[in-house]
Amino acid sequence: MNRARSEIEMRARFDQIRYAQVWEDADVLLAALRVTPGDTVVSIASAGDNALALLTRRPARVIAVDLSAAQLACVRLRVAAYRTLSHAELLELMGSRPSVRRGDLLSRVAHTLGAEDQAFWAVRREDVIRHGAAGAGRFENYFRLFRTRLLPLVHGRATVDALLQPRAPDQRAAFYNRRWNSLRWRWLLKTFFSRLVMGRLGRDPAFFDHAEGGLAEQVARLTRHALVDQDPSQNPYLTWILTGRHGEALPLALRPEYFEVIRDNLDRLELRCAAFEVLADEGVYADAFNLSDVFEYMSPQAHTDAYAAVLASARADARIVYWNMMAPRRAPEAMRARIRTDDTLERALHARDKAFFYRDLVIETVA
Numbered sequence: 001m002n003r004a005r006s007e008i009e010m011r012a013r014f015d016q017i018r019y020a021q022v023w024e025d026a027d028v029l030l031a032a033l034r035v036t037p038g039d040t041v042v043s044i045a046s047a048g049d050n051a052l053a054l055l056t057r058r059p060a061r062v063i064a065v066d067l068s069a070a071q072l073a074c075v076r077l078r079v080a081a082y083r084t085l086s087h088a089e090l091l092e093l094m095g096s097r098p099s100v101r102r103g104d105l106l107s108r109v110a111h112t113l114g115a116e117d118q119a120f121w122a123v124r125r126e127d128v129i130r131h132g133a134a135g136a137g138r139f140e141n142y143f144r145l146f147r148t149r150l151l152p153l154v155h156g157r158a159t160v161d162a163l164l165q166p167r168a169p170d171q172r173a174a175f176y177n178r179r180w181n182s183l184r185w186r187w188l189l190k191t192f193f194s195r196l197v198m199g200r201l202g203r204d205p206a207f208f209d210h211a212e213g214g215l216a217e218q219v220a221r222l223t224r225h226a227l228v229d230q231d232p233s234q235n236p237y238l239t240w241i242l243t244g245r246h247g248e249a250l251p252l253a254l255r256p257e258y259f260e261v262i263r264d265n266l267d268r269l270e271l272r273c274a275a276f277e278v279l280a281d282e283g284v285y286a287d288a289f290n291l292s293d294v295f296e297y298m299s300p301q302a303h304t305d306a307y308a309a310v311l312a313s314a315r316a317d318a319r320i321v322y323w324n325m326m327a328p329r330r331a332p333e334a335m336r337a338r339i340r341t342d343d344t345l346e347r348a349l350h351a352r353d354k355a356f357f358y359r360d361l362v363i364e365t366v367a
Helices: 003-011 026-033 049-057 069-084 087-094 102-110 115-123 125-131 138-153 157-163 169-180 183-192 195-201 215-229 236-243 256-264 276-282 300-312 333-338 343-351
Strands: 040-044 061-066 269-273 286-290 314-324 339-341 360-366
Touching (some): 026 314, 026 360, 087 256, 333 339
Antiparallel strands (some): 314 360
Protein backbone atom coordinates (compact mmCIF):
# COMPACT_ATOMS: atom_id res chain seq x y z
CA MET A 1 0.00 0.00 0.00
CA ASN A 2 3.01 2.34 0.20
CA ARG A 3 3.86 2.20 -3.48
CA ALA A 4 2.05 5.42 -4.47
CA ARG A 5 3.63 7.27 -1.60
CA SER A 6 7.19 6.27 -2.41
CA GLU A 7 6.64 6.87 -6.13
CA ILE A 8 5.60 10.53 -5.82
CA GLU A 9 8.05 11.24 -2.99
CA MET A 10 10.93 10.12 -5.20
CA ARG A 11 9.83 12.37 -8.07
CA ALA A 12 8.63 15.59 -6.43
CA ARG A 13 9.81 17.92 -3.68
CA PHE A 14 7.77 18.35 -0.50
CA ASP A 15 10.06 20.66 1.49
CA GLN A 16 8.48 23.94 0.35
CA ILE A 17 5.06 25.56 0.36
CA ARG A 18 3.75 24.45 -2.98
CA TYR A 19 0.21 25.77 -2.48
CA ALA A 20 -0.30 28.56 0.07
CA GLN A 21 -4.04 28.37 -0.54
CA VAL A 22 -6.30 25.61 -1.84
CA TRP A 23 -7.16 25.86 -5.54
CA GLU A 24 -10.26 23.66 -5.48
CA ASP A 25 -13.74 25.11 -5.01
CA ALA A 26 -15.07 24.27 -1.54
CA ASP A 27 -18.67 25.03 -2.59
CA VAL A 28 -18.43 22.28 -5.18
CA LEU A 29 -16.62 19.96 -2.78
CA LEU A 30 -19.26 20.24 -0.07
CA ALA A 31 -22.11 19.80 -2.54
CA ALA A 32 -20.42 16.67 -3.89
CA LEU A 33 -19.39 15.07 -0.60
CA ARG A 34 -22.69 15.69 1.24
CA VAL A 35 -21.01 15.47 4.65
CA THR A 36 -23.42 15.10 7.57
CA PRO A 37 -22.92 15.49 11.34
CA GLY A 38 -21.10 12.50 12.78
CA ASP A 39 -19.23 11.60 9.58
CA THR A 40 -15.52 10.86 9.42
CA VAL A 41 -13.89 12.68 6.50
CA VAL A 42 -10.44 12.12 5.02
CA SER A 43 -9.11 15.19 3.21
CA ILE A 44 -5.90 16.05 1.44
CA ALA A 45 -4.61 18.88 3.61
CA SER A 46 -2.84 21.13 1.08
CA ALA A 47 -2.98 24.59 2.71
CA GLY A 48 -6.00 23.68 4.82
CA ASP A 49 -8.81 25.82 3.40
CA ASN A 50 -11.03 22.95 2.31
CA ALA A 51 -10.32 20.82 5.37
CA LEU A 52 -11.54 23.80 7.40
CA ALA A 53 -14.52 24.27 5.09
CA LEU A 54 -15.55 20.69 5.82
CA LEU A 55 -15.89 21.63 9.50
CA THR A 56 -18.90 23.77 8.62
CA ARG A 57 -20.86 20.51 8.20
CA ARG A 58 -19.94 19.47 11.76
CA PRO A 59 -18.51 16.01 11.03
CA ALA A 60 -17.13 13.97 13.91
CA ARG A 61 -13.62 14.04 12.43
CA VAL A 62 -11.76 15.61 9.55
CA ILE A 63 -8.45 13.81 9.09
CA ALA A 64 -6.25 16.10 6.97
CA VAL A 65 -3.31 14.21 5.48
CA ASP A 66 -0.36 15.42 3.46
CA LEU A 67 3.11 14.21 2.58
CA SER A 68 4.44 17.75 2.97
CA ALA A 69 5.39 19.12 6.39
CA ALA A 70 5.35 22.59 4.80
CA GLN A 71 1.71 22.21 3.78
CA LEU A 72 0.76 21.07 7.26
CA ALA A 73 2.51 24.14 8.67
CA CYS A 74 0.12 26.19 6.54
CA VAL A 75 -2.83 24.37 8.09
CA ARG A 76 -1.54 24.91 11.63
CA LEU A 77 -1.09 28.61 10.94
CA ARG A 78 -4.71 28.83 9.82
CA VAL A 79 -5.97 26.94 12.84
CA ALA A 80 -4.07 29.29 15.13
CA ALA A 81 -5.33 32.31 13.19
CA TYR A 82 -8.97 31.25 13.60
CA ARG A 83 -8.38 30.87 17.33
CA THR A 84 -6.42 34.11 17.77
CA LEU A 85 -7.76 36.70 15.33
CA SER A 86 -11.03 38.35 14.43
CA HIS A 87 -12.51 37.59 11.03
CA ALA A 88 -11.30 40.90 9.58
CA GLU A 89 -7.79 40.25 10.90
CA LEU A 90 -7.83 36.74 9.43
CA LEU A 91 -8.57 38.15 5.97
CA GLU A 92 -5.68 40.59 6.30
CA LEU A 93 -3.24 37.90 7.39
CA MET A 94 -4.27 35.60 4.55
CA GLY A 95 -3.91 38.39 1.98
CA SER A 96 -7.59 38.48 1.01
CA ARG A 97 -7.60 42.15 2.07
CA PRO A 98 -4.88 44.83 2.01
CA SER A 99 -3.07 45.33 5.32
CA VAL A 100 -0.38 47.50 6.90
CA ARG A 101 -0.22 45.33 10.04
CA ARG A 102 0.33 41.86 8.62
CA GLY A 103 3.63 41.46 10.44
CA ASP A 104 1.99 42.15 13.79
CA LEU A 105 -0.84 39.74 13.00
CA LEU A 106 1.64 37.03 12.04
CA SER A 107 3.55 37.59 15.28
CA ARG A 108 0.38 37.23 17.34
CA VAL A 109 -0.56 34.00 15.64
CA ALA A 110 2.96 32.52 15.53
CA HIS A 111 3.34 33.13 19.26
CA THR A 112 0.71 30.41 19.84
CA LEU A 113 2.51 27.86 17.64
CA GLY A 114 5.24 25.39 18.51
CA ALA A 115 8.92 26.23 18.12
CA GLU A 116 9.27 24.41 14.79
CA ASP A 117 6.36 26.28 13.23
CA GLN A 118 7.59 29.59 14.63
CA ALA A 119 10.94 29.02 12.94
CA PHE A 120 9.20 27.98 9.71
CA TRP A 121 7.18 31.19 9.52
CA ALA A 122 10.05 33.41 10.66
CA VAL A 123 11.90 32.42 7.48
CA ARG A 124 8.84 33.36 5.41
CA ARG A 125 7.85 36.46 7.36
CA GLU A 126 8.62 38.96 4.60
CA ASP A 127 6.66 36.92 2.05
CA VAL A 128 3.65 36.88 4.37
CA ILE A 129 3.92 40.63 5.02
CA ARG A 130 4.10 41.41 1.31
CA HIS A 131 1.67 38.88 -0.12
CA GLY A 132 -0.33 37.37 2.76
CA ALA A 133 -0.06 33.85 4.10
CA ALA A 134 -2.21 32.67 1.19
CA GLY A 135 0.26 34.19 -1.27
CA ALA A 136 3.48 32.66 0.06
CA GLY A 137 3.60 29.50 -2.06
CA ARG A 138 5.29 28.44 -5.28
CA PHE A 139 2.01 28.23 -7.21
CA GLU A 140 0.92 31.67 -5.99
CA ASN A 141 4.28 33.09 -7.04
CA TYR A 142 3.68 31.62 -10.50
CA PHE A 143 0.43 33.57 -10.75
CA ARG A 144 2.14 36.66 -9.32
CA LEU A 145 4.68 36.60 -12.15
CA PHE A 146 1.79 36.32 -14.59
CA ARG A 147 -0.10 39.20 -12.95
CA THR A 148 2.77 41.64 -12.44
CA ARG A 149 5.14 40.96 -15.36
CA LEU A 150 3.09 39.71 -18.30
CA LEU A 151 -0.57 40.61 -17.90
CA PRO A 152 0.19 44.39 -17.97
CA LEU A 153 1.65 43.87 -21.46
CA VAL A 154 -1.79 42.66 -22.57
CA HIS A 155 -4.40 44.39 -20.41
CA GLY A 156 -4.19 47.48 -18.24
CA ARG A 157 -5.54 47.81 -14.73
CA ALA A 158 -8.72 49.49 -15.93
CA THR A 159 -9.52 46.57 -18.24
CA VAL A 160 -8.89 44.02 -15.48
CA ASP A 161 -11.13 45.96 -13.10
CA ALA A 162 -13.81 46.16 -15.78
CA LEU A 163 -13.65 42.40 -16.33
CA LEU A 164 -14.42 41.82 -12.63
CA GLN A 165 -17.54 43.99 -12.63
CA PRO A 166 -20.93 42.21 -12.44
CA ARG A 167 -22.60 41.81 -15.86
CA ALA A 168 -25.35 39.83 -17.51
CA PRO A 169 -24.16 36.78 -19.53
CA ASP A 170 -24.63 38.48 -22.93
CA GLN A 171 -22.68 41.51 -21.70
CA ARG A 172 -19.87 39.27 -20.45
CA ALA A 173 -19.63 37.62 -23.87
CA ALA A 174 -19.50 41.00 -25.59
CA PHE A 175 -16.79 42.27 -23.24
CA TYR A 176 -14.75 39.11 -23.72
CA ASN A 177 -14.96 39.26 -27.51
CA ARG A 178 -14.37 42.98 -27.90
CA ARG A 179 -11.95 43.89 -25.13
CA TRP A 180 -10.39 40.81 -23.56
CA ASN A 181 -9.75 38.03 -26.07
CA SER A 182 -7.08 39.82 -28.05
CA LEU A 183 -4.25 38.26 -30.04
CA ARG A 184 -1.86 39.17 -27.22
CA TRP A 185 -4.10 37.48 -24.66
CA ARG A 186 -4.20 34.27 -26.69
CA TRP A 187 -0.43 34.39 -27.07
CA LEU A 188 -0.02 34.89 -23.32
CA LEU A 189 -2.20 31.86 -22.50
CA LYS A 190 -0.35 29.70 -24.99
CA THR A 191 3.07 30.70 -23.67
CA PHE A 192 2.70 31.09 -19.92
CA PHE A 193 0.36 28.18 -19.31
CA SER A 194 2.38 25.62 -21.21
CA ARG A 195 3.54 22.49 -19.41
CA LEU A 196 7.15 23.69 -19.64
CA VAL A 197 6.57 27.06 -17.97
CA MET A 198 4.11 25.81 -15.36
CA GLY A 199 6.41 22.91 -14.52
CA ARG A 200 9.39 25.21 -13.99
CA LEU A 201 7.60 28.01 -12.15
CA GLY A 202 4.35 26.61 -10.73
CA ARG A 203 3.70 22.92 -10.23
CA ASP A 204 6.52 20.42 -9.80
CA PRO A 205 7.49 19.00 -13.23
CA ALA A 206 6.89 15.49 -11.86
CA PHE A 207 3.19 16.30 -11.58
CA PHE A 208 2.98 16.24 -15.38
CA ASP A 209 4.57 12.79 -15.83
CA HIS A 210 1.19 11.19 -16.61
CA ALA A 211 -0.50 14.18 -18.23
CA GLU A 212 -2.33 13.93 -21.54
CA GLY A 213 -3.30 16.62 -24.03
CA GLY A 214 -2.29 20.27 -24.34
CA LEU A 215 -2.36 22.31 -21.14
CA ALA A 216 -2.42 25.74 -22.81
CA GLU A 217 -5.37 24.80 -25.04
CA GLN A 218 -7.28 23.44 -22.05
CA VAL A 219 -6.59 26.58 -19.97
CA ALA A 220 -7.75 28.80 -22.85
CA ARG A 221 -11.02 26.90 -23.21
CA LEU A 222 -11.76 26.80 -19.49
CA THR A 223 -10.75 30.43 -18.99
CA ARG A 224 -13.39 31.51 -21.47
CA HIS A 225 -15.91 29.48 -19.48
CA ALA A 226 -14.87 31.32 -16.30
CA LEU A 227 -15.03 34.75 -17.94
CA VAL A 228 -18.25 34.35 -19.93
CA ASP A 229 -20.39 31.42 -18.75
CA GLN A 230 -19.65 32.12 -15.09
CA ASP A 231 -19.66 35.50 -13.31
CA PRO A 232 -16.03 36.66 -12.83
CA SER A 233 -17.09 39.07 -10.07
CA GLN A 234 -18.09 36.08 -7.92
CA ASN A 235 -14.92 34.04 -8.46
CA PRO A 236 -12.32 34.36 -5.66
CA TYR A 237 -9.75 32.20 -7.47
CA LEU A 238 -9.88 34.22 -10.69
CA THR A 239 -9.85 37.46 -8.70
CA TRP A 240 -6.70 36.38 -6.86
CA ILE A 241 -4.97 35.43 -10.11
CA LEU A 242 -5.74 38.84 -11.62
CA THR A 243 -5.39 41.11 -8.56
CA GLY A 244 -3.46 39.29 -5.83
CA ARG A 245 -6.37 39.25 -3.37
CA HIS A 246 -9.81 37.71 -3.13
CA GLY A 247 -11.89 40.84 -3.39
CA GLU A 248 -15.50 40.74 -2.25
CA ALA A 249 -15.93 37.10 -3.30
CA LEU A 250 -14.26 34.82 -0.75
CA PRO A 251 -13.55 31.08 -0.67
CA LEU A 252 -16.01 29.32 1.61
CA ALA A 253 -13.70 28.92 4.61
CA LEU A 254 -13.01 32.67 4.70
CA ARG A 255 -16.61 33.90 4.50
CA PRO A 256 -17.86 35.73 7.60
CA GLU A 257 -20.92 33.50 8.03
CA TYR A 258 -18.67 30.46 8.54
CA PHE A 259 -15.98 31.98 10.76
CA GLU A 260 -17.54 31.10 14.12
CA VAL A 261 -18.66 27.59 13.17
CA ILE A 262 -15.17 26.74 11.91
CA ARG A 263 -13.58 28.15 15.06
CA ASP A 264 -16.02 26.22 17.25
CA ASN A 265 -15.20 22.92 15.52
CA LEU A 266 -11.41 23.13 15.19
CA ASP A 267 -10.95 20.33 17.72
CA ARG A 268 -12.51 17.95 15.19
CA LEU A 269 -9.59 18.51 12.78
CA GLU A 270 -6.69 16.03 12.91
CA LEU A 271 -3.45 16.53 10.97
CA ARG A 272 -1.30 13.70 9.68
CA CYS A 273 2.00 13.89 7.80
CA ALA A 274 1.41 10.74 5.79
CA ALA A 275 -0.02 9.37 2.58
CA PHE A 276 -3.77 8.83 2.72
CA GLU A 277 -3.20 5.21 1.71
CA VAL A 278 -1.81 4.31 5.16
CA LEU A 279 -5.09 5.08 6.93
CA ALA A 280 -6.62 1.75 5.94
CA ASP A 281 -3.75 -0.11 7.63
CA GLU A 282 -4.44 1.90 10.79
CA GLY A 283 -8.09 0.90 10.93
CA VAL A 284 -9.54 4.27 9.88
CA TYR A 285 -12.98 4.02 8.28
CA ALA A 286 -14.37 7.11 6.57
CA ASP A 287 -17.67 8.31 5.15
CA ALA A 288 -16.18 10.84 2.71
CA PHE A 289 -12.88 11.44 0.91
CA ASN A 290 -11.63 14.75 -0.50
CA LEU A 291 -8.69 13.59 -2.60
CA SER A 292 -7.88 16.84 -4.42
CA ASP A 293 -6.13 15.85 -7.68
CA VAL A 294 -3.67 13.30 -6.23
CA PHE A 295 -4.48 10.46 -8.61
CA GLU A 296 -3.22 12.27 -11.68
CA TYR A 297 0.30 12.36 -10.20
CA MET A 298 0.39 8.56 -10.13
CA SER A 299 1.24 5.89 -12.63
CA PRO A 300 -1.65 3.58 -13.54
CA GLN A 301 -0.43 0.87 -11.15
CA ALA A 302 0.12 3.31 -8.29
CA HIS A 303 -3.35 4.72 -8.94
CA THR A 304 -4.84 1.22 -8.70
CA ASP A 305 -3.00 0.53 -5.44
CA ALA A 306 -4.04 3.87 -3.95
CA TYR A 307 -7.68 3.44 -4.97
CA ALA A 308 -7.72 0.00 -3.38
CA ALA A 309 -6.50 1.60 -0.15
CA VAL A 310 -9.36 4.11 -0.31
CA LEU A 311 -11.91 1.33 -0.73
CA ALA A 312 -10.35 -0.58 2.16
CA SER A 313 -11.04 2.35 4.50
CA ALA A 314 -14.40 3.37 3.01
CA ARG A 315 -17.68 2.68 4.76
CA ALA A 316 -20.74 1.70 2.75
CA ASP A 317 -22.07 4.64 0.74
CA ALA A 318 -18.86 6.63 1.30
CA ARG A 319 -18.39 9.48 -1.16
CA ILE A 320 -15.11 9.98 -3.02
CA VAL A 321 -14.42 13.30 -4.75
CA TYR A 322 -11.37 14.32 -6.77
CA TRP A 323 -10.33 16.46 -9.72
CA ASN A 324 -8.31 15.81 -12.88
CA MET A 325 -6.38 18.53 -14.65
CA MET A 326 -4.34 16.70 -17.27
CA ALA A 327 -4.44 12.96 -16.54
CA PRO A 328 -7.76 11.10 -16.90
CA ARG A 329 -8.32 9.19 -13.67
CA ARG A 330 -11.45 7.31 -12.59
CA ALA A 331 -12.04 4.20 -10.50
CA PRO A 332 -9.79 1.44 -11.89
CA GLU A 333 -11.60 -1.03 -14.14
CA ALA A 334 -11.24 -3.92 -11.71
CA MET A 335 -13.01 -1.92 -8.96
CA ARG A 336 -15.80 -0.23 -10.88
CA ALA A 337 -18.38 -2.81 -9.83
CA ARG A 338 -18.01 -1.44 -6.30
CA ILE A 339 -18.58 2.18 -7.37
CA ARG A 340 -21.63 4.23 -8.37
CA THR A 341 -21.25 7.46 -10.31
CA ASP A 342 -23.67 10.33 -10.82
CA ASP A 343 -22.89 11.83 -14.22
CA THR A 344 -25.65 14.42 -13.94
CA LEU A 345 -24.33 15.77 -10.64
CA GLU A 346 -20.76 15.74 -11.94
CA ARG A 347 -21.68 17.84 -14.97
CA ALA A 348 -23.79 20.27 -12.94
CA LEU A 349 -21.11 20.87 -10.32
CA HIS A 350 -18.26 21.02 -12.82
CA ALA A 351 -20.14 23.69 -14.76
CA ARG A 352 -20.28 25.91 -11.68
CA ASP A 353 -16.78 25.08 -10.40
CA LYS A 354 -15.02 28.41 -9.79
CA ALA A 355 -11.61 26.70 -9.80
CA PHE A 356 -12.05 26.64 -13.52
CA PHE A 357 -8.80 25.09 -14.75
CA TYR A 358 -9.67 21.45 -14.00
CA ARG A 359 -10.75 19.27 -16.89
CA ASP A 360 -12.83 16.87 -14.85
CA LEU A 361 -14.64 16.56 -11.52
CA VAL A 362 -15.18 12.99 -10.32
CA ILE A 363 -17.86 12.04 -7.78
CA GLU A 364 -18.03 8.37 -6.83
CA THR A 365 -19.99 6.47 -4.17
CA VAL A 366 -18.99 3.12 -2.70
CA ALA A 367 -21.78 0.71 -3.55
